[in-house]
Amino acid sequence: MxxxxxxxxxxxxxxxxxxxxxxxxxxxxxxxLNNGTPSAMEQAKPVEDKTTNDQGSKVIVALGDSLTRGMGDDTGKGYIGYLVDELGDKSKEKITIHNYGVNGYRSIQLLEQLRQVEIQRKIQSADYILITIGGNDLFQSGETMDLDEKKIAQAKAGYLKNLDSILKEVRTLNESAIIFHIGLYNPFIDLNDSELTTKIVRDWNYDTNALLDQKEKAVYVPTFDLFQLSVKDYLYTDNFHPNAEGYKLIAERVSSLITW
Amino acid sequence: MISLVRNEMLKIVRKKRILIVAGIIAVLVALFTYSQYRDLERRLERFGDVDWRTTVQQQIIDMQNRLTSSGISDEWKSELQLTIQQQQYYLDNNVNPMEPGAPSFARMFAEHSINLLLPLMIMVVAADIVSAERTAGTVKLLLTRPVKRWKILMSKYLALILSVSIIVILFGVLSYLISGFVFGYLGWSAPVITGFSVAGNELNTNAVQMIPQWQYLLMEFSLVWFVALIVGTITFMLSVLIRNTPAGMGVMLAALISGAILSSMVASWESAKYLFMINLNLTGYLSGQAPPIEGMTLGFSLIVLAVWGLAALVVSFAVFIRQDIY
Known part of the structure; x- marks a missing residue:
């Protein structure tokens, strides 16, 4: 043995x-030893399949910056997380959410992100598309706000152009989804120059709203008023991003707009 | 010579070392299989489907967000950037980086064990192959036979090579069989992308090739085998040099573990790339990970390892032939 x-x-x-x-x-x-052979990459062509496995549930795709990501919320949920909670309470429908927010994204980066195949595929299958963008175009990534009029006008022109392309791109991908664009609040409303900063943010929001009005099934969701009176209570310790309470306010507002 | 090798094999089999190693591997594979399975379940819960594209896209987004946090080191940052580009490449070409199935599990498991777990298993067999005979005194019986000393050592070394080979194969077979129980046994021909090269922060995809998974596995396991062989050879040398088996094992353990720790923090100490333990992660070159030190390539690591292995072999023989045995 x-x-x-x-x-x-x-x-x-x-x-x-x-x-x-x-x-x-x-x-x-x-x-x-076999450098230079053209790789077998050619043979294996990507299989185009449009099947979405999300059938039978409502699909929400969230795009944008740190607000979508949920920065500042200690639980990490962000308004998207609370929105899911709210919608879950409201209806029995199964909800699938894809959160593609990236901290610090500006409108141009979001536009670039839309070129990615998988993002496009998810947008195609979406029922609702939520966007927060522009905050980083206007406020230099949370640091300060440049009050120079010219610079702001420049930033805004660029932003509106990008946003227009973003909306068009999303619309080409998905004809029926409803787009919500979450507007800006003024995190500096308690500081000096609040009159000036408020005016800048209002103008910014006004122009965004005007742009969205031209699009079909696109809704501008204001948040300015939510933070207007007691901004300190709703902001995170960086005095820029919302805290959990602030995110809940935004989520409530969006959730009341979503019906099925 | 053949009967000498057979004799040495007999000793290894009698000590049941290979069985012990196989047992350890089996237990670990079961553990990892379970954790992978849980991971799959969690994903199903989170995204509502297990479409790999959803997962990969979410990983990309998560990594992009991690990149924006201020507290991360430059090395970690460039590693993340590379991974993002690579994942994006998988998405763009519609290739699942982790096709579910036992072959993918074996691939992943080998990638994770090449620089520590498997070398440890090899040590179990190699550490006392010479020193035990000296402690037990049986080496005298061996050396009084009319056989040249180098032949005796050679037969031990050949037996070691054979055990290393069977351990590596056992490793693959066990991880395939056990994980297949949960993930299914298919997926041998799933396409795998290899040939990424890293230039600074950029991922170079010029030399990329898509090969079926079984080919990739063969390549990967042969690299794993090479690493195991070198680690075995170095342990063999220590076994000749140090009479005390635990001491020899300690030295080897220290080297291996320091290698695992160093790999993540030596980016700025360039000459560390000549240490064998920094070069153990050969499979990383296949899958396109950033090397521990910039400029390291598969060829470089293979040569460094081969030099260490040869040197260890030369030292072993030189010492064993001249040593006084008492």
Missing amino acids: KKYSVGFTLFLSILSLGLMLVGFGWTIQNQF
Whole structure:
């Protein structure tokens, strides 16, 4: 019995050794000796399948910046998380949410993101599309706000152009989804120059709203008033992003607009 | 010579070392399989489907967000950027980076064990192959036979090579069989992308090739085998040099673990790339991970490892032939 097991082990290990030597030789050959062969990449063409596995449930795609991401909310939910909670209470429908928000995104980056295949595929299957964008175009990523009129006008022109392209792009991908664009609030309303900053944010929101009015099934959701009176209570310690309470306010507002 | 090797194999089999190693691997594979399974379930809950594209896209977004946080190191940042580009490449080409199934599990498991777990298993077999005979005194019986000393050591080394090979194969077979129980046994021909190269922060996709998974597995396991062989050889040398088996094991353990720790923090210490333990992660080159130190390539690591292995072998023989045995 013991003799047998040694012979058996010996046999198997010699086989293993042989296999590994072959594999190793082939690896060397593959990695070092056949440069320049056009790869087999060509043969395996991506299979185009439009099947969405989200059938039978409502699909929400959230795009945008740190507000979509939920920065400032200690539970990490953000308004999207609370929105799901609210909608879950409201209806029995199964909700699938895809949150593609990235901290610090500006409108131009969102436009670039829309070129990605998988993002496009998800937008195609969406029932609702939520967008928060523009905050980083206007406020330099949460640091300060440049009060120079010219610069703001420039930033706004760029932003509106990008937003227009974003909305068009989304519309080409998905004809029926309803788009919600969440407007800006003024995080600096308690600070000096509040009159000036408020005016800038209002103008910004007004122009955004005007742009959305030209689009079909696109809704501008104001948040300015939510934060107007007690901004301190609803902001995170960075005095810029909403805290959990602030996000809940936004979520309530959006949830009341979503019906099915 | 053949009967000498057979004799040495007999000793290894009698000590049941290979069985112990197989047992450890089996238990670990079961553990990892379970955790992977839980992960799959969680994803199903979170996204409502297990479409890999949803998961990969979400991973990209998560990594992009991690990139924006201020507290992360430059190395980590560039690693994240590379991974993002790579994942995006998978998405753009509609190739699942982790096709579900036992072959993918074996692939992933080998990638994760190449620089620590598997070398440890090899150590179990290799550490006392010479030193145990000295502690037990049986080496005298061996050396009084009319056989040249180098032949005796050679037969031990050949037996070690054979055990290393069978352990690597067992490793693959066990992870395939056990994980297949949960994930299914299919997926051998799923396409895998390899040939990414890294230039600074950019992922170079010029030399990328798409190969069926079984080919990838063969390549991967042969690299795993090479690493195991070198680690085995170095342990073998220590076994010749240090009479005390636990001491020899300790040295090797320290080297391996320091390698695992160093790999993540040596980016700025360039000459560390000549240490063997920094070069163990050969499969990383296949899958396109950023090397621990910029400029390291598969060829470089193979040569460094081969030099270490040869040197260890030369030292082992030189010492064993001249050593006084008492």
